[in-house]
Amino acid sequence: MEHKDVKIYFSSELLSWYRLIKRDLPWRMNRDPYRVWVSEIMLQQTRVDTVIPYYNTFMSKFPTVQALAEAPESEVLKCWEGLGYYSRARNLQAGAKEVVERYGGIVPDDKASVAGLKGVGPYTTGAIMSIAFNRPEPAVDGNVMRVLSRYFCLEEDIAKPATRVRIEKLAASLIPEGAAGDFNQALMELGALVCTPKSPSCLPCPVMEHCAARLDGRESELPIKTKAKPPRPELRAAAIVLGSGVNAGKVLVRQRPDTGLLAQMWELPHLLLPADKADWLDEKAPKEQGELAELIGRMLEEDTGLLIRPRRWFMDADHVFSHIHWKMRFYLADLGDESGAYAPAAEETVGIAAEAEAIYSVNAAAASEYKAGEMPSVYRWIDKEDMEKLPFPNLFLRILKEFWE
Ligand code: SF4
Numbered sequence: 001m002e003h004k005d006v007k008i009y010f011s012s013e014l015l016s017w018y019r020l021i022k023r024d025l026p027w028r029m030n031r032d033p034y035r036v037w038v039s040e041i042m043l044q045q046t047r048v049d050t051v052i053p054y055y056n057t058f059m060s061k062f063p064t065v066q067a068l069a070e071a072p073e074s075e076v077l078k079c080w081e082g083l084g085y086y087s088r089a090r091n092l093q094a095g096a097k098e099v100v101e102r103y104g105g106i107v108p109d110d111k112a113s114v115a116g117l118k119g120v121g122p123y124t125t126g127a128i129m130s131i132a133f134n135r136p137e138p139a140v141d142g143n144v145m146r147v148l149s150r151y152f153c154l155e156e157d158i159a160k161p162a163t164r165v166r167i168e169k170l171a172a173s174l175i176p177e178g179a180a181g182d183f184n185q186a187l188m189e190l191g192a193l194v195c196t197p198k199s200p201s202c203l204p205c206p207v208m209e210h211c212a213a214r215l216d217g218r219e220s221e222l223p224i225k226t227k228a229k230p231p232r233p234e235l236r237a238a239a240i241v242l243g244s245g246v247n248a249g250k251v252l253v254r255q256r257p258d259t260g261l262l263a264q265m266w267e268l269p270h271l272l273l274p275a276d277k278a279d280w281l282d283e284k285a286p287k288e289q290g291e292l293a294e295l296i297g298r299m300l301e302e303d304t305g306l307l308i309r310p311r312r313w314f315m316d317a318d319h320v321f322s323h324i325h326w327k328m329r330f331y332l333a334d335l336g337d338e339s340g341a342y343a344p345a346a347e348e349t350v351g352i353a354a355e356a357e358a359i360y361s362v363n364a365a366a367a368s369e370y371k372a373g374e375m376p377s378v379y380r381w382i383d384k385e386d387m388e389k390l391p392f393p394n395l396f397l398r399i400l401k402e403f404w405e
Helices: 003-021 033-043 048-061 065-070 073-080 087-103 111-115 122-133 142-151 161-174 180-193 275-281 290-304 354-359 364-369 384-389 394-404
Strands: 232-241 251-255 270-272 307-320 324-336 379-382
Touching: 003 161, 003 180, 033 048, 033 087, 033 122, 048 073, 065 087, 073 087, 111 122, 122 180, 142 161, 142 180, 232 251, 232 275, 232 290, 232 307, 232 394, 251 290, 251 394, 270 290, 275 290, 275 324, 290 307, 290 324, 307 394, 324 394, 384 394
Parallel strands: 232 324
Antiparallel strands: 232 270, 251 379, 307 324
8 A cells, every 4th residue: 555545544544433432521512712722731641531520620610711811820720739730720821811811812713823822832732723723733742643653653752852843744644624623633532542552452443454563563662752861859858737726726838939840839838858868768767757857847947937846757748740759758746835835736646756855956035036927928827628728739638638537
């Protein structure tokens, strides 16, 4: 078969297959470009099953571009809580504001304008243009690169930008006339359900007859992708500070800065440990680490003026971002008063570790400098109800839920 015919075969078989098996997903209800846009942003790095409930909640809260543009950012982040990669939510809202300001609240039917929106890269541009407006634009992500590398037996490294450009051209040349939206979704669907990364299901695959990788028995070798650097480990120690007096039953949290990783989200106070202290968080290292507890106390005292006494280890947890791996140790901590005495913990079930008395020395002078209301606004006391309202990264939400359960 000639190369041209292999391409025609691929496009027509794939399209027929998709129209037969197409999944009934909430963003496929209609071709509203806003709905397509939100779904494509949510689906980046995230599985369809995970996205569905988030998508439904998000669309019921922010049914239009206008509604999203006008919403408080904290509400948008709260709806995104648990999906991760929070800059996606912030960029989506910034893009919605641009659509309202520049295009009167209507997503423009124009590639350059869509590509210019905040957070919209080449893949999302192609997805919006093809799915919502049926324009013959390719939408190439990792799934599509994998499928096309296998079908055409391409040996270029898909981690290289030049390979992406080449595959985009190839994908554009495959789009059947008048069926851009369905064809691009068909490619994504094939990558998600059949031509999967580890074990492609070649037998039921609609294009298996002319798939070059399968014919060569190389489907598991392709695509070629050089490995990204592993995420850099960061050791962090955190405190779950238990309030006393009017704050009894509450926990101290703080808001992250306006920019950077997890910007403006809430978290439990913690500090980054020097890399040479890696053994402190080692599985076998004693959990009641005196030096570590003291460091946390000192950091919080400097930040808030509060006297904190880490009392006992609570749990370890970790989270991998795309480039950083947070390895965290959480301590339950009590609050000291101005006399240097510590309030009894609000939580009765936890016994006070005898060593904790010894590992933290009280700085009564510093305590007397703290007056009510002087805490930086970035810190606040919250109860379980507040936890439901404020946006927390998954890692901290998990710890807080564990604590309150
Ligand atoms: S035949 Fe196998 S390797 Fe080729 S496209 Fe289909 S699932 Fe992928």
